[in-house]
Amino acid sequence: MLSLGLDASAVGWKLLPVLLVFGAVLAVVPLLVYLERKVCAWIQNRVGPNRVGLLGPDGLAQGVLGFSGGGKRILGGLLQPLADAIKLISKEDFIPAQADKFLFSLAPFFALLPPFLTFVVVPVGADLTFGGTTVPLIVADLGVGMLWVLSVSSLAAYGVQLGGWASNSKFSLLGGVRATAQMISYEITMGLVLLSVFMHYDSLSLREIVQAQATYFDPLLGRLAANGLGSWGVWHQPLAALLFVICAFAENNRLPFDMPECEAELVGGYHTEYSSMKFGMFFQGEYIAMLAMGAVISTLFFGGWHYPGYASVAAASPNLAALISLAVLGAKVMIFVLFQMWVRWTLPRFRYDQVMELGWKVLIPLALVNLVVTALVNL
Amino acid sequence: MDAALTLAASDLVQWLGNLLTFRLASCLALSGALFAIGAWGVLARRNILLVLISVELMLNAVMLAFVAFARAHVNLAKETGLPYAGESGQIFALTIIALAAAEAAVGLAIVIAYFRNRQTVDTRDISLMRH
Amino acid sequence: MVRAMHSMLATLLFWIVVLMTVTAATFVVVARNILHAAFALAVAFLGVAGIYIFLHADFLAAVQLIVYVGGIIVLVMFAIMFSAHTQEGTVEPRRTWLALGGGALVAGVVLAATIMLINRLQVPLAEANAHADAAYRTTASAAPGEIALGHVLLGEYLLPFEVASILILAALVGAVAIVRKETR
Numbered sequence: 001m002l003s004l005g006l007d008a009s010a011v012g013w014k015l016l017p018v019l020l021v022f023g024a025v026l027a028v029v030p031l032l033v034y035l036e037r038k039v040c041a042w043i044q045n046r047v048g049p050n051r052v053g054l055l056g057p058d059g060l061a062q063g064v065l066g067f068s069g070g071g072k073r074i075l076g077g078l079l080q081p082l083a084d085a086i087k088l089i090s091k092e093d094f095i096p097a098q099a100d101k102f103l104f105s106l107a108p109f110f111a112l113l114p115p116f117l118t119f120v121v122v123p124v125g126a127d128l129t130f131g132g133t134t135v136p137l138i139v140a141d142l143g144v145g146m147l148w149v150l151s152v153s154s155l156a157a158y159g160v161q162l163g164g165w166a167s168n169s170k171f172s173l174l175g176g177v178r179a180t181a182q183m184i185s186y187e188i189t190m191g192l193v194l195l196s197v198f199m200h201y202d203s204l205s206l207r208e209i210v211q212a213q214a215t216y217f218d219p220l221l222g223r224l225a226a227n228g229l230g231s232w233g234v235w236h237q238p239l240a241a242l243l244f245v246i247c248a249f250a251e252n253n254r255l256p257f258d259m260p261e262c263e264a265e266l267v268g269g270y271h272t273e274y275s276s277m278k279f280g281m282f283f284q285g286e287y288i289a290m291l292a293m294g295a296v297i298s299t300l301f302f303g304g305w306h307y308p309g310y311a312s313v314a315a316a317s318p319n320l321a322a323l324i325s326l327a328v329l330g331a332k333v334m335i336f337v338l339f340q341m342w343v344r345w346t347l348p349r350f351r352y353d354q355v356m357e358l359g360w361k362v363l364i365p366l367a368l369v370n371l372v373v374t375a376l377v378n379l
Numbered sequence: 380m381d382a383a384l385t386l387a388a389s390d391l392v393q394w395l396g397n398l399l400t401f402r403l404a405s406c407l408a409l410s411g412a413l414f415a416i417g418a419w420g421v422l423a424r425r426n427i428l429l430v431l432i433s434v435e436l437m438l439n440a441v442m443l444a445f446v447a448f449a450r451a452h453v454n455l456a457k458e459t460g461l462p463y464a465g466e467s468g469q470i471f472a473l474t475i476i477a478l479a480a481a482e483a484a485v486g487l488a489i490v491i492a493y494f495r496n497r498q499t500v501d502t503r504d505i506s507l508m509r510h
Numbered sequence: 511m512v513r514a515m516h517s518m519l520a521t522l523l524f525w526i527v528v529l530m531t532v533t534a535a536t537f538v539v540v541a542r543n544i545l546h547a548a549f550a551l552a553v554a555f556l557g558v559a560g561i562y563i564f565l566h567a568d569f570l571a572a573v574q575l576i577v578y579v580g581g582i583i584v585l586v587m588f589a590i591m592f593s594a595h596t597q598e599g600t601v602e603p604r605r606t607w608l609a610l611g612g613g614a615l616v617a618g619v620v621l622a623a624t625i626m627l628i629n630r631l632q633v634p635l636a637e638a639n640a641h642a643d644a645a646y647r648t649t650a651s652a653a654p655g656e657i658a659l660g661h662v663l664l665g666e667y668l669l670p671f672e673v674a675s676i677l678i679l680a681a682l683v684g685a686v687a688i689v690r691k692e693t694r
Contacts, residue, residue, distance in 0.1 A: 103549065143656055147572035154580025158552070161587060165545065177591065180584060187580070204656075401524050404628045406561065409528050411624030413535055413554070415617035420539040423613030428590055429544060432551050435582065436535055439558050450565050466662040469570050470670070473663070476577050477674040481681030483582045487589040488685035494593040 013135045016128075021119050021139055024330075025291055030081035032287045036341050037080065043345040049077030085280070093276040100166040107163030108278045111285035114156040118292035121145040123207045125305045125326040129318055137305075137322065138207055145206040146194045149296055150187070153251055157183045159285065160253070164270035175269025178352060179253055185359040186250035186257075192367035193240045193247065196374040197300055200236055206296075209233070210304035234301040239370045241301040243363055248293040248340075250359070252286060255344040257355060294336035298329065305329040406447035413440035427493075427500045431486050438479050442472040524564050531557030539613075544590050552583045569656050 034049070041048025095101055125137035142148050157180050164176015201209045213231045234241040250257040271282045298304060305325035314321035350358070413436055420433025449468020494500055534553035541547040555578045562571035663671055 100543070100545070103545065142568070144568045144572045147569070147576065151572055151575035151580060154576055154584075157580065157584050161584065162549070165587075165591060173591070177588070180588065184581070184584060191576075401521050401564065405524070405528070406565070407628040408625055409531065409561065411621055411628065412532050413558075414624070415621035416532070416535040416539055418620055419613040419617035421613075422616055423539060423610045426544055428586060428593065429538075429547055432538060432548060432586060435578075436538065436551065436554065439555065439578075443558055443561060446562060446565050446567050446570060450567075466659045467667075469567055469659055470663055470667045472567075472570055473573065474670055474674050476573055477678055480577055480582060481678050483585060484685040485681050485688070487585055488688040490589055491592055492688050500593045 013130065013133055016135055017124065017137050017139050020137070020326075021122075021124055022116065025116065025119060025288060028291065029284055029287045030085070032290065032337060033081045033084065033283075034078060035338075036287075038077070039338065039341045040345045043342070049080040051077060052079045052083045053077055054079065088277055088280040091276040093278065094273075096168060096273050098168040099273065100168065103162045103166035104273075105278070107159050107166060108274070108281035108285070110155065110159030110162065112159075112281045112288065114152045114159075115285060115289035115292040117152040117155075118149055118296065121148045121206050122292075122295045122299055123210050123304060124295075124329055126310070126314065126318070126322040128322045136207070137326065141205060141207045144204050146198060146204045149206075150191055150194060153190070154183075154187055156251070156285075156289070159282070160270045163274070163282070167270070167273035169273050171272045172270050175272070179270055182250055182253070182257065182355055182359070185356060186247045186363070189243055189359065189363040189367045190247040190251065192364070192371055193244045194300075196240050196367075196371045197233065197237055199371070199374045199378050200233070206299050206304075210299060210306060213303045214306050214310070231306070232301065232303045237301065237370070237374070239366065240374075241297075243367055243370070244300065245297060246363065248297060249343070250355070252289045252293060252340075254286070254290070254340055256347040256350050258344075258349060290337050290340050291333060294333040294340070295329070297336055298332035302332055403447055403451040407444055410440045410444040410447065413437070413443065425501050425503060427490055427502050428487075430502065431483070431490070435479060435483070438475055442475050445469075445471040445475075520564075524561075527557050527560040527564070531561070540610075544594075545587065548583055548586050548590060551586075552579050555579050555583065569659055 038048045040046075095104055120139045121142050123136070123138040123141070128135045128137060160179035160183070161176045164172040164174075164179065167173070197209070198204055201212050203209060203212070213233055249255075271279055274282060305328055307325065307328040310321055310325065313324060417433045417435075417437030417440060420436065421430050424430055424433065445468045447468075449466070452468070490500055497504065531554050534550045534557060537550035538547045538554065541550060555574060559571040559574040559579070562568070562574060
């Protein structure tokens with residue numbers, strides 16, 4: 001609900017979660033780029049980026065201060081994303097002569113913006129309290145939170161479709177068409193999965209879903225227990241969790257669903273013709289989408305910011321408990337991001353018809369079965 | 380003279396304020412404008428896809444009118460003491476959305492099938508039945 | 511004071527959304543490039559979703575985003591890409607000013623008639639919103655009316671709901687049957 005009816009002092013506090021969430025996302029993205037290259041290198045038994053760092057013979061300290069730090073490379077490569085960014089910005093921002101200039105320039109924004117908007121409804125931590133003012137760590141607690149997640153993820157299709165079409169290149173167009181078809185197909189499964197999650201929790205608000213995962217019925221104790229791992233949604237909706245994770249891969253166009261990019265056949269897919277910061281925005285958008293999907297998965301199925309022992313910490317100091325909860329959600333999100341990287345560098349790519357067959361003939365029927373079973377259980 | 384001018388100015392401000400308040404008429408004006416623009420598109424465009432698009436615009440205008448009227452209905456319900464049934468307007472809108480989705484699916488299928496056969500989507504060329 | 515400023519800001523925002531919607535809708539009709547027109551339609555639908563939020567119909571706004579912006583328009587763009595041989599093929603070559611002008615005239619008459627009809631409807635919607643939401647204030651964070659909407663949809667209006675679902679199924683099968691390549 002778009003209700004801004006609050007007094008002036010609360011408006012200032014309202015900005016805190018906004019700055020916190022978006023600042024954190026922007027700060028983490030370069031780190032993820034570095035991490036992806038390192039993870040890829042570990043899996044392929046290589047070293048990965050190890051030159052552009054702080055200390056060491058090639059480090060920033062050596063270049064600026066003349067201080068080599070003992071000649072050993074420590075965390076070499078940590079500044080590689082910075083070097084990449086400088087390279088991207090200083091490259092020529094090329095627009096093909098026959099391209100549709102307006103849509104060509106607009107498409108990268110649609111790749112960047114929707115994943116950002118997903119974070120609006122994700123509760124990132126327990127409430128903070130400052131001198132009597134309670135500050136919920138969520139940008140906007142929409143009553144229709146889950147539908148919001150679904151609608152912004154459907155907006156992401158515009159970026160790839162418009163980008164692929166506006167480039168006026170056959171590789172881009174094929175990539176764009178594939179991407180859109182794939183995203184629309186997997187969105188159906190995603191919607192059905194969210195529907196069964198909604199049925200289970202009786203709420204569309206992600207905040208209430210997290211709260212519902214705080215307690216669970218312990219069969220050993222024979223009563224409601226608080227804050228155990230047993231209260232996670234994944235135990236109640238295992239099939240839904242599995243389907244949602246698969247759909248998250250497909251929505252983000254990550255391997256094994258990276259049909260739209262598919263270097264082997266389509267050069268670079270929808271971003272073949274993009275260069276400089278426009279390419280950089282597609283690139284960043286992918287990492288923000290990974291973070292967003294990690295946040296939604298951990299919120300829906302893995303307890304969100306809740307952790308064992310929250311109640312006892314909160315009894316002693318609510319603010320400390322809230323800070324720990326922030327870190328806990330961050331850790332959960334990072335685990336899912338690492339999982340996505342691990343999968344990307346391990347699995348081979350599907351063929352396009354296999355992607356469609358999996359989506360329509362396997363995932364949608366499974367999601368329907370899950371929906372019917374959930375409905376019967378909750379009858 | 381000054382007093383009269385001030386009065387006129389305050390009248391103007393009030394009139395503008397009345398005009399610009401968020402009220403039923405403003406929503407319906409938007410709805411009417413969208414419907415008119417949609418009708419314009421249906422009459423003026425030659426590409427059959429754009430005609431379809433304009434019809435969608437008109438459908439949206441109607442939905443908007445339903446929802447706005449449903450909201451305004453609460454005052455009537457208060458005056459008459461009858462139960463508030465504002466959700467009924469939204470039901471209409473939801474049904475229209477469902478019908479629009481069905482219409483788009485069938486319409487686009489027909490357009491694509493036609494393009495396969497005749498290589499055109501221009502309404503002036505779609506005149507087979509006239510000959 | 512804060513409350514007055516808040517309501518003024520909300521009104522301003524409302525008119526900005528209205529302006530955006532009407533501009534985008536006009537662009538749908540006058541744009542030469544069909545794909546640009548489809549994109550403008552997406553913006554117009556986004557604006558209508560915004561108006562739904564002003565009318566406290568959050569669920570409807572979300573459905574509008576998912577079905578219209580995320581579904582129907584993407585399909586329309588698909589159809590545009592498939593029904594043009596080249597990228598230049600999506601630009602309409604010839605314009606008849608007679609058609610544009612005649613259409614505009616009809617549209618203008620419709621608009622004028624509508625505005626004359628609705629000018630008497632002075633119901634202030636902000637107040638209506640407050641009254642209508644009052645009944646739902648007690649439910650934690652569920653959107654006002656959302657629960658009632660569900661009850662009405664699956665209670666009083668169950669028959670239209672089911673009829674609509676059957677219609678969608680029929681349309682789906684029909685669409686597939688129409689576009690399927692015939693195998694002889």
